[in-house]
Amino acid sequence: MSIAPVRHVLVFFIVAALYKEAQATCFDDPTADACKDSSSFYNDTAINTDMQSLCTAMSYMTGCNIMNDCNSKKLTGVYCQPWSLISDVCDTSTGETMSMMKGCQANYNLLCKTGTKVTGCGTPVPGMIPTKTLTQRVYDYCQIQDPKPSGCNGCAANGMGCVNPLTTLSEMCKKDAKEQYCNELTKFCALHAKDTSSTSVFGVYCNFATRASMSYVLTVVMVFAGSWHASQLSW
Structure with missing residues (x-):
C-alpha cells in the first residue's frame, strides 16, 4: 500500500x-x-x-x-x-x-444542566401550562359542557385520552371563560398578547380573548406579584 x-x-x-x-x-x-x-x-x-x-x-x-x-x-x-x-x-x-x-x-x-452553554436549552413557550394542570382543567370543564367539544371524548381525570388539551380548553373558554377553568389559560394568553397574528400563540390558543383585556390581566398579575414580593420583604 x-x-x-x-x-x-x-x-x-x-x-x-x-x-x-x-x-x-x-x-x-x-x-x-x-x-x-x-x-x-x-x-x-x-x-x-x-x-x-x-x-x-x-x-x-x-x-x-x-x-x-x-x-x-x-x-x-x-x-x-x-x-x-x-x-x-x-x-x-x-x-x-x-x-x-x-x-x-x-x-x-x-x-441542559445548570451552567450549560448549549443554545436552545430552557426555551419553552413562556407561561406554558403544565400538563397535569391543563388536563385537570380540561377534564373538569368537560363535565359541564353541553355539547362537549371533540377533545372531551375519552378524556380521563388523570389526563389519559385528552387529545390536544390546550386546544380543547381554548375552545371551551371561547364559549364561556369561566374563571375556575380558564384562569391559567388567561394568564398564559396575557403573556403573548403582543403578537395577535393568526398563527401566533395568541392567535391559535387565545381566540376567546382580546389584546386589550389580556393587557389588563397582565397588569393586574404584575401588580399583584409586586405587592406580594413587597409584603415578603417587610417581614
Whole structure:
C-alpha cells in the first residue's frame, strides 16, 4: 500500500475521533463554550426523534399539542423550533414534571444542566401550562359542557385520552371563560398578547380573548406579584 492512501485513512480516523470526543465532551460537560452550537452533536433531527418518542409515550402532554399544531402549520414561529418544543416537555421552569421520561434523559437532561452553554436549552413557550394542570382543567370543564367539544371524548381525570388539551380548553373558554377553568389559560394568553397574528400563540390558543383585556390581566398579575414580593420583604 502506498503512503498516500494510508495518510488518508489516518486523517479520516483522526477526524472521526475528534468528532466523537467533541460529542462526549458536550454531553459530559455542556458548560464549555464549544458546546453553544449543538448542530454537530444534537441536531434538529435528533431532537425531533426524542419528541416523537415522548409524544408517543404521552400524547396528551401540553408540548405535544403545541408540536401537533406546529406540524400542521397552524402555529408558526420561534415556538415551533425543535429546541423550544423539547423544552416544553423536558424543562421544569414552567412547572412541567416530565423531565424523568426517557426522551428527556437521553439527551436534553445531559445537555441542559445548570451552567450549560448549549443554545436552545430552557426555551419553552413562556407561561406554558403544565400538563397535569391543563388536563385537570380540561377534564373538569368537560363535565359541564353541553355539547362537549371533540377533545372531551375519552378524556380521563388523570389526563389519559385528552387529545390536544390546550386546544380543547381554548375552545371551551371561547364559549364561556369561566374563571375556575380558564384562569391559567388567561394568564398564559396575557403573556403573548403582543403578537395577535393568526398563527401566533395568541392567535391559535387565545381566540376567546382580546389584546386589550389580556393587557389588563397582565397588569393586574404584575401588580399583584409586586405587592406580594413587597409584603415578603417587610417581614
